[in-house]
Amino acid sequence: MAIAREPAAASDGAMRSLTAAIVDALGTALIALGLAVPILALRTEQNMFNELILQPRWGYVAVAVAAAFAARLFYLLFAAVRPRARPRSALPGTAGTVAARTFAGIGLAALVSYPLIALALTGKAGAIKWIDNFGIQIMIYIMLGWGLNIVVGLAGLLDLGYVAFYAVGAYSSALLAQTFGLSFWICLPLAGILAALWGILLGFPVLRLRGDYLAIVTLAFGEIIRLILINWVPVTGGYAGISGIPRPTLLGLPFNASDEGFAAYFNIEFSPVHRAIFLFYVILALALLTNWVTLRLRRLPIGRAWEALREDEIACRSLGINTTNTKLTAFAIGAGFGGFAGSFFAARQGFISPESFTFMESAIVLAIVVLGGMGSQIGVAIAAVAMIGGTEILRELDWLRRIFGPEFEPTQYRMLLFGLAMVLVMIWKPRGLISSRMPSIFLHQRRRVRGELVKEGHG
Amino acid sequence: MEYFLQQLINGVTLGSIYGLIAIGYTMVFGIIGMVNFAHGDVFMLSTFIALIFLLALTQVLGFASLALALIIVLVLGMLLTSLWAWAIERLAYRPLRGSFRLAPLISAIGMSIFLSNLVQVTQGPRNKPVPSFLTTVLTLREGETYTVTLSYKQILIVAVTALLLVAFWYLVQWTSLGRAQRACEQDRRMAALLGIDVDRTISLTFVMGAALAAVAGLLFMIYYGVVSFADGFVPGVKAFTAAVLGGIGSLPGAVLGGLLIGLIETLWSAYFSIDYKDVATFSILAITLVFLPSGLLGKPEVEKV
Numbered sequence: 198m199a200i201a202r203e204p205a206a207a208s209d210g211a212m213r214s215l216t217a218a219i220v221d222a223l224g225t226a227l228i229a230l231g232l233a234v235p236i237l238a239l240r241t242e243q244n245m246f247n248e249l250i251l252q253p254r255w256g257y258v259a260v261a262v263a264a265a266f267a268a269r270l271f272y273l274l275f276a277a278v279r280p281r282a283r284p285r286s287a288l289p290g291t292a293g294t295v296a297a298r299t300f301a302g303i304g305l306a307a308l309v310s311y312p313l314i315a316l317a318l319t320g321k322a323g324a325i326k327w328i329d330n331f332g333i334q335i336m337i338y339i340m341l342g343w344g345l346n347i348v349v350g351l352a353g354l355l356d357l358g359y360v361a362f363y364a365v366g367a368y369s370s371a372l373l374a375q376t377f378g379l380s381f382w383i384c385l386p387l388a389g390i391l392a393a394l395w396g397i398l399l400g401f402p403v404l405r406l407r408g409d410y411l412a413i414v415t416l417a418f419g420e421i422i423r424l425i426l427i428n429w430v431p432v433t434g435g436y437a438g439i440s441g442i443p444r445p446t447l448l449g450l451p452f453n454a455s456d457e458g459f460a461a462y463f464n465i466e467f468s469p470v471h472r473a474i475f476l477f478y479v480i481l482a483l484a485l486l487t488n489w490v491t492l493r494l495r496r497l498p499i500g501r502a503w504e505a506l507r508e509d510e511i512a513c514r515s516l517g518i519n520t521t522n523t524k525l526t527a528f529a530i531g532a533g534f535g536g537f538a539g540s541f542f543a544a545r546q547g548f549i550s551p552e553s554f555t556f557m558e559s560a561i562v563l564a565i566v567v568l569g570g571m572g573s574q575i576g577v578a579i580a581a582v583a584m585i586g587g588t589e590i591l592r593e594l595d596w597l598r599r600i601f602g603p604e605f606e607p608t609q610y611r612m613l614l615f616g617l618a619m620v621l622v623m624i625w626k627p628r629g630l631i632s633s634r635m636p637s638i639f640l641h642q643r644r645r646v647r648g649e650l651v652k653e654g655h656g
Numbered sequence: 657m658e659y660f661l662q663q664l665i666n667g668v669t670l671g672s673i674y675g676l677i678a679i680g681y682t683m684v685f686g687i688i689g690m691v692n693f694a695h696g697d698v699f700m701l702s703t704f705i706a707l708i709f710l711l712a713l714t715q716v717l718g719f720a721s722l723a724l725a726l727i728i729v730l731v732l733g734m735l736l737t738s739l740w741a742w743a744i745e746r747l748a749y750r751p752l753r754g755s756f757r758l759a760p761l762i763s764a765i766g767m768s769i770f771l772s773n774l775v776q777v778t779q780g781p782r783n784k785p786v787p788s789f790l791t792t793v794l795t796l797r798e799g800e801t802y803t804v805t806l807s808y809k810q811i812l813i814v815a816v817t818a819l820l821l822v823a824f825w826y827l828v829q830w831t832s833l834g835r836a837q838r839a840c841e842q843d844r845r846m847a848a849l850l851g852i853d854v855d856r857t858i859s860l861t862f863v864m865g866a867a868l869a870a871v872a873g874l875l876f877m878i879y880y881g882v883v884s885f886a887d888g889f890v891p892g893v894k895a896f897t898a899a900v901l902g903g904i905g906s907l908p909g910a911v912l913g914g915l916l917i918g919l920i921e922t923l924w925s926a927y928f929s930i931d932y933k934d935v936a937t938f939s940i941l942a943i944t945l946v947f948l949p950s951g952l953l954g955k956p957e958v959e960k961v
Contacts, residue, residue, distance in 0.1 A: 231739045235708040236701065236775065241784050249784055251711050257778075355758065402946050408757065409691050413896070414945045417938040420893070424938070428931040556889065560765045567762045613773035619766025620748045627752055627759040 218273040222266045229265030233258040308481055312474045321470045328473040331589055333480055337538055338585045340484035342565040342577040344534030347491055350572035352527035353507025355412040358419025359562050362392040362532035364554035366539025371439045371549055381445040381544045392536020393529040400528035404521055419559055426551040438550025445544050476545050487534045488574055503527055568622050570629025579630055588615050658799035663926045669810045671918020672817035676872035677895035678910035680865025686841045686905035687861050693764035696892015697771035698866050702737040702873030703883040704775055722789060730874055734867040741866030745859055776885040783884045786877055813875045820871055837861055897941040903954020
């Protein structure tokens, strides 16, 4: 129980507080020992007779316990005595706007020039990895985050099954391309429309639900769609998925080494990096479209109705807002952008399977939206870059192997750190990274409000 | 007929396990109104703790008596799983109490991701086959085409569940801890004014839920004979479905819901399609929440404006 006690004020003499801190930290270390045994201390391994045997690894336990001790001691001695920073109150209107505009401009410039910088720094062969694994991967999540932001951040409808629409977009795009031989550019809008229809379809039954219940039902829908994708083998291919999805072309120019290809047409040497750069700009354009539509919609009556719905559903109804239509359009538009992203994902990979559309993806996208600060477009982008980029960068940390030995595989800690980061960011900033909001409509003066004043929505 | 009887036995066994996990969901939701997403993964963690202690006792220390080993595993498993749940509540949920409503949910999802990956990293991603024991099977009734059997494992599972539920019922209904917990459930602020340590009560609620999940973990391991780091999510959602079906916040409801979900899953697999058995559970979850949000035994929520 030592951990539960807050340290007394440091007035009783440094020596006494130090002793108390050490005793407290020892308690924490004891708890850490209890947590680490047995899960860390004994690893179950199969021997050659397929029997499980235990491999003791007490060294890891010692490290974990020491780390817990050090962290608690550090916290007690340095972090806890510092006075809590007050949340920053409302910033004066104009300064905030200008800062936000400048920041958005810098961010946009960085995104537009990113592939070219990567190309200049790492050369043609090295740039593919940075543009594809980092750039495109992050942009997909930014787009999904912005799409979900319409549902969660603006309309306040907690959706834990967003991946369903991503999956619908990807599968409908892939199936349309395979069955009717349509190109990516025709499949893309169709996939978005189909996903939006599914958004309405799945939105109908949940109109009455609110908050956590809504989240759970949407989770159930997401899982049902994934299970159908797995089991409806004649259409979806089951676990094997769909392969050979046609790649996007630039006005009919494919990105391959043939004579009709992009490289041949412009008389430049063929390189796979061309496609990566092209795909990056496609997803960037799609994401910016999402952002632009969101920003415009916020000024339209429907966008205002969403935000009113988030703040108070009952007041909305009494003011004569049709909550059914408002909710369904939010679901449909959010789902539509998820469908676009799915269609792009299918065309980029050339192969899709149900493995890509697990609940984990929904959780990651929702985490990005909430960690970024619900409703804040820039916050979502920052969260996506930090969370996806941060975990992707683990793939590059080969030098860690020199410290921890050749068996050390940094990538297996990717999701472990992701989960931990979700918890830590929530404790650090429960309202997300950007915790102030610019209201869409205002009485006299446009000024930022603190995130705490914004409702999270109950509908 | 024999086939149906057999499915009934299997369903009740499975349902007991779901019911034990569901109590953890329903109590936590009742007291702080939060879906503890990490509960399924705490359950998964407990299966590993049980497995490791069982191996340590039988292989390393060479226990001859299986019954004694199982009892020690049960007690240690309950203690350590509770410690995990206590630490999770203390670190990931308590700082967010009174914060905005989505924060604990996101924190819980993060904890769930963390736990399943922790077990994957520390114990390896492969399925762990548990050494088989307690394999005696009783023949209840021999039909012409089908024989109804009842294994010792199933008797053990149902008996342990029933015993624990009685003990748990006593704890909640007749002890001061149970009273404090029910008081917090009704009105946390009023309970605090009357001198109840609300934080401690909430911690203990998590601990009790985890202890029951640890029992479920041991029984799950014995019943299926295999554990995996990925076994947290689906049993967790099913147990949550059980809690919702029975009426979230209601303890008898959680047990009833668990038994119903176990039966529905088993009968669905037996008569319709084993591939779509999880679809059945998820559909029940959605249908219950949409049409009967207060569940079978729950109290309807009255919204105040």
